Amino acid sequence: MSAPAEPRAKPGGSFSRFRAVFIKEAIQLRRDRLTFAMMVMIPLMQLLLFGYAINTDPKSLPTAVLQLDDSAFARSFIGAMHATDYFAIEKTVHSEKELDDLFLSGAIQFAVQIPVDFGKKIMRGEKPALLVIADATDPSASGNAIAALQQLPQTVFARDLEGAAAMREGQAPPFELRLHRRYNPAGETRFNIVPGLMGTILTLTMLLFTGLSVTREVERGTMETLLSLPIRPVEIMLGKISPYVVVGAVQMTIILTTSFLLFGVPIVGSLTLLLALTTLFIIANLAVGYTFSTIATSQLQAMQMSFFFFLPSMLLSGFMFPFRGMPVWAQYIGEILPLTHFLRVVRGIMLKGAGLWDLSHDVLALVAFVLVAMGVAVARFRQTLD
Known part of the structure; x- marks a missing residue:
């Protein structure tokens, strides 16, 4: 006698067969707790990180100051930098060597070098140069801060200059701001x-x-x-x-x-x-x-x-x-x-x-x-x- 033929699935869809496979996969997923946890945690982690942790406009960037002039103009410029919220004046150094060491170790993002007799030269109309150094290894980290910095010369000393030296609308700034993008001058990404x-x-x-x-x-x-x-x-x-x-x-x-x-x-x-x-x-x-x-x-x-x-x-x-x-x-x-x-x-x-x-x-x-x-x-x- 020939063996009985195996039962074949009926043509077309069957909700009972679908339900059986669905239950089987659900039970297997429940037993594999690690995979289930990953399915839940990975999208949750992405949401939290992108929603809370990611910020393309960093502020309070660590900044060092090499201040060789203690005039009111020097203090006003440092105060104006801090008021932008992009710069956090954390260190005061006494030599360019200290600045270099801080940049190499990554301890600072910016540095300001105020020259000797900065205030006196402004009052005499000599237009002194003030140097700002940026660690440009990551252009996206310093781009907005640099843009805010370049707006300061037009307004920073509006209240400090009086009389004949007072700043007038449309007049050139009383000092020159020189920006040095160190390590990546061209800002190559x-x-x-x-x-x-x-x-x-x-x-x-x-x-x-x-x-x-x-x-x-x-x-x-x-x-x-x-x-x-x-x-x-x-x-x-x-x-x-x-x-x-x-x-x-x-x-x-x-x-x-x-x-x-x-x-x-x-x-x-x-x-x-x-x-x-x-x-x-x-x-x-x-x-x-x-x-x-x-x-x-x-x-x-x-x-x-x-x-x-x-x-x-x-x-x-x-x-x-x-x-x-x-x-x-x-x-x-x-x-x-x-x-x-x-x-x-x-x-x-x-x-x-x-x-x-x-x-x-x-x-x-x-x-x-x-x-x-x-x-x-x-x-x-x-x-x-x-």
Whole structure:
């Protein structure tokens, strides 16, 4: 006797079959809590970050003053700068060397240099020059502040000049404002974007590579073989991430070569220092990706966690939007992310010629992040073994 024929689905749609598949997928989604959380948290995080943290018009930019004249005119100009809300006079220095050090370390965005006898020369009608220096590595961070600054000479001394020296409508300003856009005089956007791309590309690729490493072993069933070997967890971790350090070095070489040959981005500082600190940054991201791989139960979850880390890194590091334009709470979060510190390092070395001492704050932050991330990765892997 022939076997009975299997029942076939009736032609056309069937609400009962649709409902069965729908219930099956809903149950599977409910069990996969991590994926469900990502579906909810990622759009919520995007909404909060774009709504509250992103600001393309930063104000209260840190400013230093080299004041060689203590006249009323000098004080009026500094007060007028502060009144624009774009400048926060935070430091008073006594030499140009101090200004240079502050710019190299990224501690200030602007500097004002008021020359000797500035007030006397104005009263004598000599039209003295007043120098304002802007850190132009990120043109979008200083553009509006510069525009506000250029409006000051027409009105700043309207109340200070009296009698024959009084300012009249349509008359030329009593002093010359000289603006120096340091490190990027032409305001080329690519000088800011291209070095930052090295950090974002390395972050994404290193997270994904290592985020999939352990979960791939589990899904293929080769993890049990690996665990049966007399190897310590830290040795497994170092063995797994070491090849990706080489991959990151190759990516770094390609990006640096392309940025120099095609986009003309200079490398003013030490290439050796840049390579060493980029390697440190690569290790930081590999440690994070390895931690994700020990938490995730599938490659899909590892990818989801990698993107969940990558998204705030893109938005809160200063790559896409000015870092100083964000609210304080967003800056605190950004300071935790390794990409924030690496962007300062790579732009400082390539565009400013900064040295290790100038970048010490960001280098120490990267070292601390690597130590914490690797410690968490090893601890998580031990839990996975148990």
